Amino acid sequence: MTSCPPARGAHLDAIRNILTVDLEEWFHIDELLIPVGTWDGLESRVEENTRALLALLDACGVRATFFALGWVAARHQSLILEIHERGHEIATHGYLHRTVASMTPAEFRADLQSARLAVEGCCGGPVLGHRAARWSLGGAPGGGRRGRASGMVTEALDVLIGEGIRYDASLAPIVHIGDPSWPRDPYSIERPGGSIVELPPLVGRFIGVSLLFASGWALRRVPNRVLLREIERRNRRGVPAVIDVHTWELDPGSPRVRLPFMHRLAHYGGLRGFDAKLAELLRSVPWSPARDHLVPPAAASIESPNRAARIAKSEPSTNPFASTSAAAE
Numbered sequence: 001m002t003s004c005p006p007a008r009g010a011h012l013d014a015i016r017n018i019l020t021v022d023l024e025e026w027f028h029i030d031e032l033l034i035p036v037g038t039w040d041g042l043e044s045r046v047e048e049n050t051r052a053l054l055a056l057l058d059a060c061g062v063r064a065t066f067f068a069l070g071w072v073a074a075r076h077q078s079l080i081l082e083i084h085e086r087g088h089e090i091a092t093h094g095y096l097h098r099t100v101a102s103m104t105p106a107e108f109r110a111d112l113q114s115a116r117l118a119v120e121g122c123c124g125g126p127v128l129g130h131r132a133a134r135w136s137l138g139g140a141p142g143g144g145r146r147g148r149a150s151g152m153v154t155e156a157l158d159v160l161i162g163e164g165i166r167y168d169a170s171l172a173p174i175v176h177i178g179d180p181s182w183p184r185d186p187y188s189i190e191r192p193g194g195s196i197v198e199l200p201p202l203v204g205r206f207i208g209v210s211l212l213f214a215s216g217w218a219l220r221r222v223p224n225r226v227l228l229r230e231i232e233r234r235n236r237r238g239v240p241a242v243i244d245v246h247t248w249e250l251d252p253g254s255p256r257v258r259l260p261f262m263h264r265l266a267h268y269g270g271l272r273g274f275d276a277k278l279a280e281l282l283r284s285v286p287w288s289p290a291r292d293h294l295v296p297p298a299a300a301s302i303e304s305p306n307r308a309a310r311i312a313k314s315e316p317s318t319n320p321f322a323s324t325s326a327a328a329e
């Protein structure tokens, strides 16, 4: 699949949304269901899947941020270099796809450092961005009040800041894997050791239910006209939407494992035909990597490229990224 169909709906050319990719194998689902010790014995499909996605991105003229799993980067160095050389950003998805809440801060730091070394060994650095496995910077899924996640893991935020990571994209403003009270727009989190920008995934309502539009089942099955309506609503306020694609989603023929119902839906529902649906979405509004939304370090803050564009044009800004202290102290 390398063609890109015509756009659906109107363009809002001034705003670039943020396309992210979780670069991982089909078996990076849950470390308890498919343990790390079995991974090297399983069929690798990441190269073929990623090249299919790269061809689709080229056809649509889109550059993305690839959150590469360190375990994959260490085994597919030429693939990481190729992604980099094709103009995409390489960021980190951790090394072993462990959830943040399952690690001590020291273990999280070691996993992050291993992941960065693996990526930077392929294409240099520095790595600027991070996404936790399974949105788990928000805590244990369902472990909090009223079905929310157990709460933002502030020790991990401190590790990210201490390691020089400038943005994270792991806090989902939705029940179970996150908390609907968290901001939906990009914002800066202030901690004693510094600040970090958070890029929350797109959420929206479909047939009366709040869903994670950015990723998984909803991205694959909710009609593009509904997704685009939500994206354009944000864009009109000068805010980019953040979308997350997994490389294995371009591979409906990947091996299947027995999963609990919700896992099964999240991983396997709507894989067939997703490449065409994604291409239409990518063609309909502008996209860019997350790094393009950072201002130079010397400016000591990180803001929307849309705001930067307004500043360049000397227009008044209505949407600087909000700043907040981490709520879960």
Ligand SMILES: [Zn+2]
Pocket: 022, 024, 028, 093, 097, 133, 134
């Ligand atoms: Zn992942």
